[in-house]
Amino acid sequence: MCCNMQNAMKIRFIILMLAIVGCFTSCYDDKSNDSVKTINPLVIDMGGVPTSMSAFLLDTLEIKPVVYKIGSDDADLSYKWEISGNDIMPFVLDSTMTLKAVVSVAPNSNPYTIILTVTDNRTNLQNYEQFSLSVYSNLGKGLVVADTRDGINTDLNLIMSQNFTENFLQPFNEKDNTILKNVYSTTNGGKLIEGLATGMVTSFYDDNRILTVTTDHSVLQMDPFDYVQGMVDNEIFFIPVPEEQFKPMCLMYDNSAYYELLIMDHVVYARRTRWGNKNYSASLETSDLSPYRATLGCSFIEGSNTRSLYVYDELNGRFLKCPYEYNELQVVRQTGSGPFDINNVGKMNALFMAPGKDDAIYTVFETKDGGKRYLYTFDGGTLYVPTCTALKLYDLTSYPGIMNTVGFDSSPLEDVLYYATDKKVYSLLLEGTNPQAFERYEVEDPNEKITSIMVWRKGWQGKMKFKDSSSGEGYTTDWAMNRMMVITIYNESTKEGKIVAIPIMNIGSGILEKDKDFHQVYEGFGRILCITP
Numbered sequence: 001m002c003c004n005m006q007n008a009m010k011i012r013f014i015i016l017m018l019a020i021v022g023c024f025t026s027c028y029d030d031k032s033n034d035s036v037k038t039i040n041p042l043v044i045d046m047g048g049v050p051t052s053m054s055a056f057l058l059d060t061l062e063i064k065p066v067v068y069k070i071g072s073d074d075a076d077l078s079y080k081w082e083i084s085g086n087d088i089m090p091f092v093l094d095s096t097m098t099l100k101a102v103v104s105v106a107p108n109s110n111p112y113t114i115i116l117t118v119t120d121n122r123t124n125l126q127n128y129e130q131f132s133l134s135v136y137s138n139l140g141k142g143l144v145v146a147d148t149r150d151g152i153n154t155d156l157n158l159i160m161s162q163n164f165t166e167n168f169l170q171p172f173n174e175k176d177n178t179i180l181k182n183v184y185s186t187t188n189g190g191k192l193i194e195g196l197a198t199g200m201v202t203s204f205y206d207d208n209r210i211l212t213v214t215t216d217h218s219v220l221q222m223d224p225f226d227y228v229q230g231m232v233d234n235e236i237f238f239i240p241v242p243e244e245q246f247k248p249m250c251l252m253y254d255n256s257a258y259y260e261l262l263i264m265d266h267v268v269y270a271r272r273t274r275w276g277n278k279n280y281s282a283s284l285e286t287s288d289l290s291p292y293r294a295t296l297g298c299s300f301i302e303g304s305n306t307r308s309l310y311v312y313d314e315l316n317g318r319f320l321k322c323p324y325e326y327n328e329l330q331v332v333r334q335t336g337s338g339p340f341d342i343n344n345v346g347k348m349n350a351l352f353m354a355p356g357k358d359d360a361i362y363t364v365f366e367t368k369d370g371g372k373r374y375l376y377t378f379d380g381g382t383l384y385v386p387t388c389t390a391l392k393l394y395d396l397t398s399y400p401g402i403m404n405t406v407g408f409d410s411s412p413l414e415d416v417l418y419y420a421t422d423k424k425v426y427s428l429l430l431e432g433t434n435p436q437a438f439e440r441y442e443v444e445d446p447n448e449k450i451t452s453i454m455v456w457r458k459g460w461q462g463k464m465k466f467k468d469s470s471s472g473e474g475y476t477t478d479w480a481m482n483r484m485m486v487i488t489i490y491n492e493s494t495k496e497g498k499i500v501a502i503p504i505m506n507i508g509s510g511i512l513e514k515d516k517d518f519h520q521v522y523e524g525f526g527r528i529l530c531i532t533p
Contacts, residue, residue: 041070042077042118042127051131052111055103056138057187057226058180063099063131067118076121083133085112091189104186106228107137137225139183141165141461143486143533144211144224146197147497147526153192154215154529156184156227163480163501163520164462164533179522183227191229193220199251200532201301203260203273210278212260214248219262221278230278237269237280252299254309257383259326261309266293268311270326284322287330287386291315294329298353298361302459302481307359308380308388312350318343319363324383331386338390340376348374352408357415360391364408364417372397375417375430394430399437401426407452413482416510422449425487427510440512441485441502447493451528455504456484458533464503467518475518485512488528497525 045066055061069075081099084090086108093101093114105112114131142160149155161177185192195215202211202224211224221230234240241264250263253273260271262280269280286292293315300307309322311329319342320329334342348365356362356377363376375394381387396402401421409418417428418440425441443450456462464484468476480501487500501520503513513519 041072042120042125043068043070044116044118044127044129046129051129052134053131054134054136056136057103057105057107058138058183059103061093061099061101061103061133063114063116065097065116065129067097069120078119078121080117080119081114082117083112083114086110088112102186103133103135104189105135106187106226107135111135139180139225139227141533142178143499143531144200144202145499145525145531146193146200146213146529148196148529149495149526151527152196153194154184154197154213155182155192155526156213157181157525158183158227159499159522161520161522162463162465163456163484164458177522179524181524184222184229187227188229194218197529198248200530201251201253201260202532203253203258205258205273206275208273208276210260210273212251212262214251214262216248217246219248236271236278239282241265249295250297250311252297252309253301254299254322255301256306257324257326259309259322261297261299261311261322261326263294263297263311266295266314268294268297268329270322272326281326284326284329286320287328290331292320292329294320296350296353296363298355298363300355300359302457306382306384307355308383310353310361310380312353312363314347314350316343317345317347319345319361319378319380319388321380321386321388322383323386332381333387335387335389338378339393340390342378342388342390345376351405354408354410355412356410356417357412359412362410362417364396373402392430394435396428399426399428400439402437406450407454409453409455409485411455411482411504411507412457413507414504414510415508418453418455418485418510420450420453420487422451425450425453425485425512427512429510431508438510440510441487443489445491448489448491450487451490451497452488452530454486454531455482456480456486456501456533457482461533464501465518465520466503466505467513467515483507486531488531490527495526496523497528498523499525499528499531 079097081093082090083093111132111134116129118127142158143164145157146154158180199214209223211222213220220232245265247265252261258273262269267283271280292313294311295314297311299309310319313320321332352364360377361380365374373396377391379389404421405419406422407420415430419426424439426437427440428437459481462480463477464480465475483504485502490497499522505511505513
């Protein structure tokens, strides 16, 4: 009994002592962990360089950190530079210690985030550095060039130069050129436009800029200041177009009423370019609800001269007019007799339509059997009145090279029809009773072929250097609008395309400058499909 009581007292004493020790222990503030710091042996040393930076689209971005592992001269390290932000899918820019990559993300007011991840491949230990990148656009006015390298897909390029960019106040310098290749694929993750481009046009109203590109089976939109693909195909139409009818044929822009027009499988669609609108309306009907089959059109892309846009109706052999509201295709009323009937020119193939002198509309036709070619000219009147006047009818068949053309063009300053074969450019002077054709340019390399011609019509954008013996420099400069011929050429041997810009001398005579010192040449493209300001 006594022993049991003694044992119980010992147990109570031990429990009491443990409680006291526990109390003192819990009250003790152990600061030993505060004095221990984790040291990452992977070091990313920026050398004081800021981690916030900016760059222009398509610039080459370089970031040069010094990366090493403490205590190891031969560390097995790997690198990953990944960019994210602004709704893009994150992707890897580079996998070396020094970042060197083309800036291909769209300009944005919010910066992108770049994260460098360094990994020790032996221990899987990692370290990180974060960077902030603001991207701005350095893409501006110029000449857009659609080309193909594989004969299947299209890429876009941009030439910003004295010839094609608004820069008149600076001294002319033909070396002051920026040629940006593959701007579409670069800014769209390497993706090309599927198919071969058949047409391009840029519309601009307020801050709403849209470059529209067509192929034989698709329509694409993008901002020509970043070339990031926007809406495509039926996304652009308020009322979807059946897949079997999705066959773009002709693209036009009316700068008077601010409308873009598209002929799709012989049907006309209009898109008002004002107030941010990007969509085409329902297809247009004729004013008398008669059927039509549109194949080609003519628009006035420069100025605000209230001239009407016309399309050729192959089904009825007539011209149809677009009014200011672009709510229908008007069957026009012809004033006077004239050399032909606007509403019955015959069922021919329209090869070319464009404004000529005094805003007359020039149309080149070929008979269905391919045996003859004609030029019809008429005054289309204004956007507000459905009348027009037939002017002249020319039989072109006997002129040199006219039956083997690769392109036509005309100028609002000259009564001249320019046309080209794959070797020569001619000007057909239409003044007087006996029109004459003259050879104006020829490619000398047997491997080179002309693929298209275009008179530069863009107002207050681009200039040319003209020979001038009275000037101390031997030349003078002037605006290029309606005074410059742009020729695209393809070399079958090297598989490269080029562009030659040549002054038009003595307006009215269709003479191209012969001195090649005054020809501006832009090289290094694939086969050029089409060009546009």
